Amino acid sequence: MDTKAEYRKQVNEMGKKEFTFLKMQEYGFWPSNLPTPYERQQNETEEDFENRKKLLDEFQKLSEKISDEYKEKYEIEKKLSSLKNEYQNTWDYEKIRSVVAQEIMKESIARRAERKAEREKQKQLKTEAWTKRKAENILFIGKGYSNLLCKKETNVQKLKGNHMPVIETDKELANFLQIDYNTLRYLVYHRDVITFDNYYRFDIPKKSGGIRHIAAPKTQLKTSQRQILEQILQNAEISDMAHGFIKSRSVLTSAKSHKTGPDLLINIDLDNFFPTITFERVRGLYQSFGYSGYISSLLAMICTYCERMPLEIKGETKYIKTSDRILPQGSPASPMITNIICRKMDSRINGLCQKLGLTYTRYADDMSFSYIGNTDNFSIGSFLNTINKIIESEGFHIKKEKTHILRKNNRQYITGIVINNEEIGVPKKWIKILKASIHNAQKLKDSGGSVSCETKNEISGKIAWLKSVNEKRYQKIISQGTKLLKELF
DSSP, X not given: XXXXXXXXXXXXXXXXXXXXXXXXXXXXXXXTTSOOTTXXXXXXXXXXXXXXXXXXXXXXXXXXXXXXXXXXXHHHHHHHHHHHHHHTTOOOHHHHHHHHHHHHHHHHHHHHHHHHHHHHHHHHHHHHHHHHHHHXXXXXXXXXXXXXXXXXXXXXXXXXXXXXXXXXXXXXHHHHHTOOHHHHHHHTOOOSEESSOSEEEEEEEOTTSSEEEEEEEOHHHHHXXXXXXXXXXXXXXXXXXXXXXXXXXXXXXXXXXXOSSOSEEEEEEBTTHHHHSBHHHHHHHHHXXXXXXXXXXXXXXXXXXXXXXXXXXXXXXXXXXXXXXXXXXXOTTHHHHHHHHTHHHHHHHHHHHHHHTEEEEEETTEEEEEEOSOGGGOOHHHHXXXXXXXXXXXTOOBOGGGOEEEETTSOOEETTEEOSXXXXXXXXXXXXXXXXXXXXXXXXXXXXXXXXXXXXXXXHHHHHHHHHHHTTTTHHHHHHHHHHHHHHO
């Protein structure tokens, strides 16, 4: 067997101390006849030997503990010595303070650089995220108009109840309008100064004097407005009193709703009717249908515009905003929007009229009230005051100079239709002008002259209008005009 392995075996069996004394005896370092300190000595009793053995064990334990303590002390002294060598020349407090300050400054600069780098990284990530959001979503449509873009909740059940298309995102709106997404972004963004105007702007004279401002949308915008009209607005409920710009209703249905020859007829005009309807009111209208604030804002931007004035800047024509966004008089969607917004006003006014025995109709901004009975018992002033309060509370205003109170001895008319007689008709002056046109055209034809297309179209249009108003009453002039037109064409 290997000697080292044999030694290890003996140490494990006898113990390190006993094995040491055994080898000392073998090599002559300890007399063989002399007991080891761990054996019973001569003349030593068994009891003394056990006591001495216990003391030797305790002594050994203490020795080992002291050895461990000295070993730890050595490590401490070694560390202290190392520290002393490192700092033995640095007891200059100013030098120490300077070194410490430099170290602190280095650490501070490093921390600031690290924080700056982190901020730049976060800023870059934020910019990239914002750029991505802007590319994928419409987040801003102009100052003062974007406050509800965060409202994305859609009342789907209400929209379905109104038989209107469910549109929850801008992508869905673009698809609904049959335009690409970038075109939608362009149409719904408000700019105070523009170089290209989406509207043709022109003025037409009013019959009563003054100028009416017309803003007709250009093709792309007009197509989107018409889609909104046909798929959304025409599905909304309107009052029975409204007759303007509604299928199967007209100035004729408005006039025929009143009995002919009333004892009292009151006509009222609303002042600045279309401009009174602002972007906020149109947006609120779409919200009332069930659309979210987000989609309602985009729809309202398409259906409204702002007045602008041309201004030449550095040789280029710019169009400068002169009003907030309002309803344009010229958009295919605007008349129906006014009818829906006036729904509550019509209902309140009609409720009052039913109590007082009046008939009420409205054609756009023209309001008519007829009364049959003893006018001595009817307070016109009180009635008009109450009507004015209702109209003002609904956000509109009466044009006082256009308020007409017509009795039986006056020419009573509703939207150009005369209702004095038992049969409705048109003003006599209008008939005289038509008769003169027919006579002059006939005379020109008989003399071999050429009647202009403008004159022929004028006569044709007026004949068609007379047929629709009261063909039986105006049969004679209708026949004359029709005969002439056959000869001219």
